[in-house]
Amino acid sequence: MGPNYSAQDVVRCDLCKTTFAQNYCDFCHVNLCKPCIGEHISAEDGKHLIVPFQQRKSTLIFSKCETHPNKNCKYQCKDCNIFVCSDCAMSKQHKGHEYFKLEELFTASKQRIGKDKIELNRILPKYEDIAIELQNQIANMDGEYEKLTTEMSKQREELHREIDNAINQMEKEIGEIKVKHHRILKKHLEEIKQVQSLMQKTLVSLYEIEESNEVSPTIHYNSKVEEFRKLPPKVNVSMPKFIPKQAARDELSNFIGKLTPLSTTLEETSVRELLGEPEVLNSIKTGHDKLRSVACLNEEEIWTSGETTDIKCFNIQGVLQKIIQTKSGERPSDIALDIDGALLYSEGKTNRVYKVNDDQSEEIIRLQEWILGNLCITSSGELLVIMRKEDETQSKVVRYSGSTVKQTIQFDNGQPLYSGNKKIKYITENRNRDICVADWGAGAVVVVNQAGKLLIRYTGHPSPTKNEQFKPSGITTDSQSHILTSDGRNHCIHILNADGLFLRYIDKCDLKSPYGLCVDNNDSLFVCEFLRGSVKKIKYLK
16 A cells, blocks of 8 residues: 555545645646645646546646647647647638647547557467467477487487497587577567567556546557557477488488478468358268268368268268278267378277377377367377266366377366366367367357466357357367357357457358368368268358
8 A cells, every 4th residue: 555545545645645635736646635735836837737636637738839828729720730729720820720629639549548458458468378388388398309319319229339429410410400499489589578578568658648638649649559469470490300210321320310400480370351151162971970070181181970980081072082990899089180181089988099090090098087078189289188077077178299198277266167067078279379168068168278277268149040058069260260169059150259259150051050160271161060961161261
């Protein structure tokens, strides 16, 4: 509590520090008791506006007219683009000119400042998330490079001692690449932090202008929000790989293998607007009984699964290309494609996740006490799996790197993020690394950031034509960070922005019980129709 406030938060005089303030100088921004008013006025040059304390900061401070010093400039000449007083407005110099009232301009500018403050406070956390991600990459870099060195050591153990010199040379190369990798990420992090700092300074400036009653700087305020609105490109630095050499060569360095070079790319996001009316481009009959899931990486083929034991691959014309049978003979809970295009599927009955290599299913995850649900592959190649406790009391999202658990997301300030029942829960990662879950049992789309902090809980959009309760099933995201979730009961798709704000429905494409969703690399939407067993390809972006 400040020295000028009592225990009851009563404001005291800024001069005597003891008596309660009953007045306020709206020019000097000073709290005054009645006895101190005279001292305050006599101590300065006469530029004071004494008002009752309850009316503080209510008086606008206009600049004095240069031509008529005893007059305040309360207008702006539209033709001359200067501030003028009432005498100037009546003069020959401004005859026939039109004027703005500065009080109205002041009010409008204050409103813009308030909106910009809200917008910057909304954008700033996105920069903070980017900075955290870069810091995490830097923090985890030593471990990743240690793994790389370990792989090389395994190869070295199989060779003769005379190749140590060549190995040492490669280790030096790794060190140089690591320094370069660190420099790239550090540089990008510093750029992000510079923008963050500039945004913080801008916010401080906005708060100061918003608190100020000075007309001229307020009206001349220029918004900088547009400079910050477009998020910076995402830096992708691919880890070098150690590629062992299988056949002997004369030169030891060739015999050992080679390192792939460090690769850095910046991903720019092009802005694509929603189409006025989405259109169906194609409809593929899969033959699945109760079609649940669809997955794709490109515009060439899709994988589908339902309540049967077969997983089918179709080309975009709808011609069946391949069928994979689940290893246990149980239906898959969900399917996904990793960044190399390999098929993964989960089995809730056996609590296992399989990866398909050369048409053979290899077990990569096996659970105890938890029931496997739906899954997705992240942009970094990690696996996100949603699972529930056998007694249906808890659900959680687990992040895997290979078969190793890296993160568990379950609670928000001690409260469960997800319903514990066995109702379907689809999961996806957004472009901004947010984790989105369509929780049918909770009737909500739940979005957390990469660290697991709750950001959004979307429970549907009121509409006179959507009479059934919102129960989301499938979920996916696109290049614009839109969140798309299927609403099977109301036969439509909800499109949200990255902040969880409803944008529109896709509801005029003759959809029937939409379920699983995915988006290809051209932002074409694929929708499973649960009972029809068809996949519809829909264009919804310009």
